[in-house]
Amino acid sequence: MKLFNTMTMKKEDFVPIQDGKVSMYACGPTVYNLIHVGNARPIIMFDVLRRYFEYRGFEVTFVQNFTDVDDKIINRANEEGISSQEVAEKYIAEYFTDCSGLGVRAATIHPKATENMSEIIKIVEKLIEKGYAYATGGDVYYRTSKFGNYGCLSHQPLDELQAGARIDVADVKENPVDFALWKAAKPGEPAWDSPWGKGRPGWHIECSAMSNRYLGETIDIHCGGQDLIFPHHENEIAQSEAANGCRFVNYWLHNGFISVDNKKMSKSLNNFFTVRDAAGEYGYDAIRMFMLMSHYRSPLNYSGEILIQAKNALERLSTAKANLAFFAQNGSDGAMTAKEAAFVASLSGFRERFCLEMDDDLNTADAVAVIFEMVREINSAVSPAENPTKALALACDEVFSELAEVIGLPLAETVEDASAEIGELIAKRQEARRAKDFALADKIRDELAAQGISLEDTPQGVKWKRS
RNA sequence: GGCGCCAUAGCCAAGUGGUAAGGCAGUGGACUGCAAAUCCGCGAUUCCCCAGUUCAAAUCUGGGUGGCGCCUCCA
Numbered sequence: 001m002k003l004f005n006t007m008t009m010k011k012e013d014f015v016p017i018q019d020g021k022v023s024m025y026a027c028g029p030t031v032y033n034l035i036h037v038g039n040a041r042p043i044i045m046f047d048v049l050r051r052y053f054e055y056r057g058f059e060v061t062f063v064q065n066f067t068d069v070d071d072k073i074i075n076r077a078n079e080e081g082i083s084s085q086e087v088a089e090k091y092i093a094e095y096f097t098d099c100s101g102l103g104v105r106a107a108t109i110h111p112k113a114t115e116n117m118s119e120i121i122k123i124v125e126k127l128i129e130k131g132y133a134y135a136t137g138g139d140v141y142y143r144t145s146k147f148g149n150y151g152c153l154s155h156q157p158l159d160e161l162q163a164g165a166r167i168d169v170a171d172v173k174e175n176p177v178d179f180a181l182w183k184a185a186k187p188g189e190p191a192w193d194s195p196w197g198k199g200r201p202g203w204h205i206e207c208s209a210m211s212n213r214y215l216g217e218t219i220d221i222h223c224g225g226q227d228l229i230f231p232h233h234e235n236e237i238a239q240s241e242a243a244n245g246c247r248f249v250n251y252w253l254h255n256g257f258i259s260v261d262n263k264k265m266s267k268s269l270n271n272f273f274t275v276r277d278a279a280g281e282y283g284y285d286a287i288r289m290f291m292l293m294s295h296y297r298s299p300l301n302y303s304g305e306i307l308i309q310a311k312n313a314l315e316r317l318s319t320a321k322a323n324l325a326f327f328a329q330n331g332s333d334g335a336m337t338a339k340e341a342a343f344v345a346s347l348s349g350f351r352e353r354f355c356l357e358m359d360d361d362l363n364t365a366d367a368v369a370v371i372f373e374m375v376r377e378i379n380s381a382v383s384p385a386e387n388p389t390k391a392l393a394l395a396c397d398e399v400f401s402e403l404a405e406v407i408g409l410p411l412a413e414t415v416e417d418a419s420a421e422i423g424e425l426i427a428k429r430q431e432a433r434r435a436k437d438f439a440l441a442d443k444i445r446d447e448l449a450a451q452g453i454s455l456e457d458t459p460q461g462v463k464w465k466r467s
Numbered sequence: 468g469g470c471g472c473c474a475u476a477g478c479c480a481a482g483u484g485g486u487a488a489g490g491c492a493g494u495g496g497a498c499u500g501c502a503a504a505u506c507c508g509c510g511a512u513u514c515c516c517c518a519g520u521u522c523a524a525a526u527c528u529g530g531g532u533g534g535c536g537c538c539u540c541c542a
Contacts, residue, residue, distance in 0.1 A: 009471090026542095027542080029542085030540090030541090035542085036542090038541090038542055039541095039542050040542085041542065042542050043542080070540090071540080072540080154470075154471090154537075154538080155470060155471075156469070156470055156471095156537090156538070157469085157470095160468090160469045160470075160538080161469090161538070203540080224542060225541080225542030226471095226472090226536075226537075226542080227536080227537070227540095227541055227542065228541080228542065229471095229537070230470095230537060230538065231538085231539085232540095232541090254542090255542070256472080256473095256536090257535085257536070257542075258542085259535075259536095262534065262535065263535080264535075264536065264541090265542090266540095266541055266542090267540085267541065268540075268541065290479095293479075293480065293481095293489090293490070294479080294480060294481085295480085295481075297472090298472095298473080298480085298481095299472075299473060299535070299536085300479095300480095301479090303478095303479095305478070305479090305491095306478080306479060306491090308491080309478070309479060309490070309491040309492080310479085310490085310491085311491095312490085312491055312492085313479095313489090313490045313491060316490080316491095316504095319504065319505085320505095323504085323505085357481090363481075363482095365480060365481050365482095365488095365489080365490095366481055366482080366488075366489080368481095368489070368490080369480090369481070369488055369489035369490075370488090370489085371489090372488095372489055372490065373488085373489070376505095376506085379504090379505055379506070380505080380506060383505065383506075384498095384505090385498085385505090385506085433500075436500075438500055438501070441500085441501090442500095442501075442502085445502080445503095454503065454504090455502090455503075456502090456503055456504055456505095457499070457500095457501095457502085457503085458499095458504085458505095459498095463503095463504085
């Protein structure tokens with residue numbers, strides 16, 4: 001499997017540290033708000049990566065943290081007159097609600113910054129001991145000039161960063177690029193005891209601490225959005241590698257941005273759409289499909305129109321799935337015909353192509369295309385005209401479901417039994433059709449449509465579904 | 468100023484040297500009482516522009532144009 005590594009700017013063959021195992025760390029949300037569609041991209045795409053590794057037989061340990069102490073959380077808490085912890089708990093719950101809707105599985109471990117204070121303090125102490133950090137007035141800063149590789153991930157030399165860095169008035173830092181590891185407590189803020197007095201961790205140290213604690217000194221994959229490359233991931237490298245004296249991460253993966261009218265979707269530009277709102281209008285499934293239909297590193301422009309396109313595309317796949325479920329129940333009995341068996345055998349070609357695409361830096365756009373091509377053939381083979389066996393429908397569904405599950409394709413659930421009331425209306429309409437009373441038949445169809453139930457007349461009888 | 472990304476049909480989007488996947492929308496046909504769904508067919512002589520390398524370029528090189536991102540919290 002090849003993955004594009006931001007560190008080397010190349011697609012590289014993935015070689016795990018331990019055979020058959022993958023350790024992954026993703027920077028999770030700062031929990032002070034509902035997530036927006038841009039935030040959803042890494043959440044969805046790295047969920048796909050994790051699923052694909054598992055599909056290929058790897059045992060994956062996936063850690064995603066919650067940043068539950070931060071300026072923004074504190075501000076929010078002050079606005080609402082509740083504690084930071086209450087804000088964090090509320091938005092962690094909201095986060096899981098959205099993830100669940102998006103078909104994103106919970107990580108193996110979801111650690112919180114506030115539950116890792118002793119780990120954080122330990123690393124800061126180690127950095128001070130080794131000369132990579134200095135304490136001043138209750139704050140602790142990282143000494144970037146001491147870390148020779150600073151800038152390696154963002155491919156920016158330290159002097160260029162210095163030229164561009166903001167310099168605060170009366171800054172206590174040795175170098176404008178130095179960043180806070182520990183911040184002295186201000187009145188009214190949540191604070192923890194430390195060797196430097198009461199305070200709280202800086203913005204970057206928690207990820208180094210939690211990655212180290214739950215996954216070890218060197219991990220296989222660290223992922224996140226491209227905007228985390230600098231400074232967040234750069235700083236994590238500086239912290240972890242200086243503290244441990246070894247490589248921090250083997251593969252750095254970064255997703256492209258979602259934009260709106262070609263401007264990056266972001267909270268600061270206030271041009272964002274929350275996942276909650278977008279899902280309310282188009283459905284969570286449309287959001288996931290929207291992401292799956294392009295490559296994770298490509299820029300992607302968000303619009304209502306494109307979510308509708310994604311929703312319609314998904315509908316085609318759901319219809320196919322429902323068709324298979326129908327024939328699994330209503331197909332003919334007995335073993336598959338020779339022709340059917342040959343068709344089922346041919347489906348393995350789609351599975352192979354799907355894997356080739358996924359192996360190529362997680363090309364979900366092509367993987368989805370492979371599924372569409374497979375579905376077209378399945379629709380031909382498992383159609384009323386072919387009088388398919390139940391066995392064929394089941395065999396096709398097995399392959400289809402297998403591939404759909406790998407990328408978490410959100411397919412609508414299958415046939416449910418019609419309620420007595422609906423069944424009666426369908427029967428009444430069939431009677432009218434037999435009597436050539438099409439006006440009545442159409443009237444009943446319209447009535448059902450008004451209830452969100454659409455009918456299809458097939459040689460095998462009437463099929464219905466909720467639209 | 469430094470670093471980097473993007474430009475493919477009406478819309479979305481793969482493809483990074485061998486002659487343009489897939490989806491949405493549209494449209495013609497089959498099927499249907501009519502629909503819906505499905506299936507079959509149709510749509511880029513061409514991949515922002517110009518020059519170059521090559522037997523061969525959307526793909527490589529150079530130069531332009533347009534758009535975006537990071538360098539400050541940000542997925």
